[in-house]
Amino acid sequence: MAININKDNCVGCGLCLDSCPYPGAIVMDGGIAVITEKCVECGACVDSCNAGAIEFEEAKRETGINVNEFKGVWVFVEHRKNRVANVTLELLSEGRKLADQLGEELAGVLIGDDVENLARDCFAYGADKVYYVDGAVYEHYSTGPYTTAFSQLIKRYKPNIVLFGATHDGRDFAARVAVRVYTGLTADCTELSIDTETRLLNQTRPAFGGNVMATILTPEHRPQMATVRPNVMKKVVPDYNRTGEIIRFDAVVTAEDILYQVKEVVEHTAKTINLEEADIIVSGGRGIGGPEHYHLIEELAEILGGAAGASRAVVDAGWVPHYRQVGQTGKTVAPKLYIACGISGAIQHLAGMQTSDFIVAINKDPEAPIFRVANIGICADLHKALPYLKERFRELLEK
Amino acid sequence: MEIIVCIKQVPDTTEVKIDPEKGTLIREGVPSIVNPFDEYAVEAALRIKEEKGGKVTVITMGPPQAVDALRKCVAMGADDAVLVSDRAFAGSDTWSTSYTLAKAIQALGAFDLILCGKQAIDGDTAQVGPGIAEHLKISQVTYVQKVLGVKEDAIEVERGIEGGYEVIETPLPAVLTIDKSANQPRLPSMMGTMKALKKEIKTLTARDINVKEGFYGMDGSPTRVKRTFTPPPRKGGRMLGGEMEEALRELVKILREEKIV
Known part of the structure; x- marks a missing residue:
């Protein structure tokens, strides 16, 4: 029992009885208070005692942690x-x-x-x-x-x-x-x-x-x-x-x-891979239209010094490898800037990126749910918008 | 080869709707599924069994209705299924969950390999797999993106790391946690589904698996949930209309002004 009553100090005043929220946890026996097995060790009685008779020994498990x-x-x-x-x-x-x-x-x-x-x-x-x-x-x-x-x-x-x-x-x-x-x-x-x-x-x-x-x-x-x-x-x-x-x-x-042996460490060569550490991520969804257009995403990411991501739809279609996937069954990211291109904004995608600082969405469909979480939304065809954006940033960042 | 696959029944969060006014989750009518990452683990187990022979046992800790998730795995091809269920396990955090599962696995007898999904999509902790390995004092490899080769006493895998991967050979027995790129899980066959419906699923309670008092359920869990809350939903901002080029110029201007780029 973690609550102890010092019999020598107890004056039998019964204040602890009044303070106890659990019926039957404290009883008076021969003029002193006694803790019964109904006590849940809540500690409410400790402060009520004016005689200093109740000590609350903090619960210690077998780990014996102080x-x-x-x-x-x-x-x-x-x-x-x-x-x-x-x-x-x-x-x-x-x-x-x-x-x-x-x-x-x-x-x-x-x-x-x-x-x-x-x-x-x-x-x-x-x-x-x-x-x-x-x-x-x-x-x-x-x-x-x-x-x-x-x-x-x-x-x-x-x-x-x-x-x-x-x-x-x-x-x-x-x-x-x-x-x-x-x-x-x-x-x-x-x-x-x-x-x-x-x-x-x-x-x-x-x-x-x-x-x-x-x-x-x-x-x-x-x-x-x-x-x-x-x-x-x-x-x-x-x-x-x-x-x-x-x-x-x-x-x-x-x-x-030493549980196992690391035989080899392989690093992906592309610069735009490291989603977890990137400050800026450009991601492509089904709206990119096919694997042959993914370079639009990668190129913008590279100009911005960021990483290129993808939605589940794009990964499941086999257009890009899984290590690029952002979302519930991919990576969870929180960059300073997340540019979602051609991504509708399914809940499982939002789960992976909605803690980003600033979200930009580019999508042809004005009703796409991604616009509801984006700081800035632009209703446009990414095949035209991305090359234009790339050039604008190239000019700016070269200065 | 004796292979154990630990699975979890989770709500299908892709089906979760959010109450637009209160911003809270609407949980009613959300179906339960096998945690998606666990299906990759089941598939990996079935492929190893097909190559090396042996037996695949799926195990889950959860309420009685979790048998549905086990049946799905039997329908995929698992040979046996075990439910670890006891009211005394309620309130378990990852420490006591991994302890309980480790004890249950020991109670089942000898094993060579334990597979888990990378993480569960409801809790997202990725802690139970390594926890089981530590409780059993065996090796582990997490974030397995490919199984390269299986020998009698060792397995070689690719482990995903940030920006690349490692090739690791670990002796058996070991725990592997499987990521999505490892394989494409098969769909249950008609035969499998029939078999799963008839499958008798064993239930193990606290008494059956020799757990030590104070180490399981709420009592054994070092963590406590202080409170849960719904984060304020992210509000949509501005739509930049007009000509595309004009809108994009405006976007670049804003990103410069906010010092984001």
Whole structure:
């Protein structure tokens, strides 16, 4: 029982009886209050007692977690080719705010092979510390070693909050870390804040394809972990005069922790592929008319330095590969500018792009639902509009 | 080869309508379907079985009506189907769901491969597959976009990453989560549909799968839903009319002024 009554202090006044919302949960026995099995441990009686006889022992599960031992906000530092991923810089910027609000430190967790130089970027974007795990086994991302190293760091240093980018790698191993250290993990958050009263992390995320938002808490387990959608949090202006402390950590990774072997890494050659990191996305729908016209989409994307996407209809028709698909069964994106061309705007497409900052829709059909979510709509034939737009932007951007 | 496919019954969100006045979801009359990504997992399992022999068992955790989703998978060609259902599992988050499924899979006996969809389209977490792998302490490969080859004790796959893919060989047993480009799921055959209707589907409850007290259902779940709300619907903005070229010039001007381009 988590509610204890100290028999020596109880004066039998019965105030707790009045305060208790659950009939029969407290009874008077021989002039003192006794908690019965009907108690649900709501804690309402604790404040009612003037004698200081009621103690509320916070519920502890078998994990035996004392939440107050956990301090600090951590951000997993994702990197490729010795460059820190954009989403990490966004999370450090956001993490700084959360850490300041809690009066705690912000740390980056850097795992890799000879990448200590990336700590500088972490400090510039607000980190006070960088935990650095170094070794050849971490050269390329791999589920097993990353899970093991990260879990050991958590057990050793007990952070309060841990944030990961909701990328393929981030989502791949954060879920395993959460299971291993027995804590909650909220997927693909688009909003984070600290509850002023409870100091818990409010983790807000879309569900049902963005039609419902849910705010999730991890009340009794630590750390409070979340993956966060790329391109949603705003990056701060980096300050490369900032410095911090690098704490090297030797994780113990055994042969058993290495779950699989990465035999090859293949990068798509086209420049307009990386939808997740793009600031600007130009997407084509069935309105493009056929695979031979998709170059219109790609060319505009390339001029704008962005990525080229597609609707489900176009992918299912086999016009472009699946890795270009935006929507519920494709990618979820949130660029600064999303230009939808010849896309009607089915709910499953909207699910993948409606958190974009600014949406432009070009469609021949004035009734297309896409116009209902677009900041700017133009009713036009994309086969004429896109070449014209491309030229206008080429002129402008060359200046 | 013993293959387990974990599936989920989800509302067909493409059929969800939004109340134009309140901006809320109209859930009535929305049909339930097999999570689309799970159909790719079922198809991948059937193809491996066709090549290597063995058995495909579909399993789901959910309310009694989730048997409909299992029957659909049997109609596609799965050999066996198991429903994991107990009121005590209500309120499970991804931690306790993956724990419960891992326990149920262990209760079924030996297995070589566990396949899941990349994620479910209602929750979109992509966390249950890796969670099962961790609970069972076995290997995992997520975002599988192609199965390249299957050996007795290993499988080679392509794993999608941002801007490319990895070729990974993992020993078995392992959990794979399957993405859409992996295959084209088959439609149930007439024979399959008949078979599915008659199929006896086993139900496993908490007592049958040896789950530890405090680790499943609401009690075992570290997360709590504080509140849910409907986001304000995105409002349509301006339609730029007139001549096409004029409208496009105006568009470029706006994008420059707003410092978007």
